[in-house]
Amino acid sequence: MNRFSSRRAARVATGPRAIRGALFTLLLALLGLLPSLGCTTPKPPPRPPLEPDPVVVRPPWLDKDLSWETLVEIEDWLDNQSTAHNADLVREARLRLNEGRVNYSRLDLDKGTAPPKTVRDRVELARMGFQQVLDDPSAGQASKTRAKLGVQSAVALLDSPKASKLDLVIVDRSRWKAKPARTDRLTALKGSWSRITVHHSDESRSSQTGGSIEESEEVARLIQKFHMEDPEHRWGDIGYHYLIDSAGRIFEGRELRWQGAHAGGPGGVNNTQNIGICMLGDFLKRPPTPAALKSLELLIESLRGQYKIPATRVYAHKEFTTTQCPGPALSAWLKNKYD
Ligand SMILES: [Zn+2]
Incomplete structure (x- = not known):
């Protein structure tokens, strides 16, 4: 806009037409006000919808x-x-x-x-x-x-040490379809667990490389069957409390409320308060896998913590009797760790 047109615009805005327009606007405004000046009942302002008072119920x-x-x-x-x-x-x-x-x-x-x-x-x-x-x-x-x-x-x-205890996943007896124990042939644990003995299974069927869990369950059933039905055994249950396969899976064996059958001695004296762990595999022919050893270590640490078993009370089977069980590699591993 140039200077001339702005001056003209100012003149127009104050001219007679502008005044008429303003009067008309004022009239409209007055008409709009009429209802509120008493001609009709004024409407109340809209109220917010009612909310019920919160009732505190005593839980x-x-x-x-x-x-x-x-x-x-x-x-x-x-x-x-x-x-x-x-x-x-x-x-x-x-x-x-x-x-x-x-x-x-x-x-x-x-x-x-x-x-x-x-x-x-x-x-x-x-x-x-x-x-x-x-x-x-x-x-x-x-x-x-x-x-x-x-x-x-x-x-x-x-x-606390109990909470930081290493977690173990144990395959329970029902998962590997263990036969029920013949409790009339079992001896209840007396006192508390005070030692741990490690074995190998001398089991050629257990996989060297891990294998499926079904294979290991089958091996556990075979060992249980042998321990319960073989005429020279006829024990009340599988002899070991735990079994560990090459993949490192830990299986529940004989329940811990029963003394085990794994370390022999006159009248089974070596089984007293002695937790038996069996590593699946023939370790006269090969060493245990790292996965199996890791699980063995976790299990032993967990049991030692739970029952306050000193490291010096963790044994290889051969420390009790004339046997090569659990083979040279595992025996050396145990000696190195727990002697
Ligand atoms: Zn043994």
Whole structure:
């Protein structure tokens, strides 16, 4: 726009036509105001839809003693967050749930009733739950103190030797279709396990390179059948407590509540309080595989930790009697590690 046209535009805006336009606009505005000046009933402003007042229901878990069922109930309650959950209750639920998790984890570790990995995961969950309370700006001092204690006990539990115990996956008897034990021919464990003896199976059918789990299960069944049915044996069950195949799979043998049958001696005296582990394979012909040795090491460490068995009480079969079992390589490995 140049200077001339801008001056003209200013003149037009203040001319008679502009004044008429302004009057017309004012009239329209007055007409629009009429209803609110009393001609009709004014409409009330729209109200937001009514929301029911939140009703805080006292959750049943609040009055229950600590139990697994109560913990599950609290978990469900927390999962179903609703308006009826107020912040104080949610905090209380978190504290109770995680205090319960830590308590049960401690019991599980003491009694060995759950795999350490499972327990560790649960304690880790608890630790995070306590942390949530600590991070909650609306949490009171009492809640924070409980949460702080909770974190401390969770961390202590995670650091405990029992929780850091190596995890073993054991193929249980039902998986390899073990025959039921003839318990009338078994001797119950007296006292506690105090030593460990390692064997080889002298089993030509067990794979040298690992093989499938089905093959190893078949070998376990054959050994059990031999130990239970051979006229010179006729034992109540497979003689060993554990078997390890070349792939490093660990199989549950005779249950640990029974004394084993593997180390001989007059009247089987060498079996007393002696856990028997059999490495599948003929180690007079070849050495055990690294995978099998790794699992053997994990198993021995786990059992030693659980039963407080000193390293010097881990034996090769040949230390008890005239035999080459478990072969030169494995005997040397054991001597090197546990003597
Ligand atoms: Zn042996």
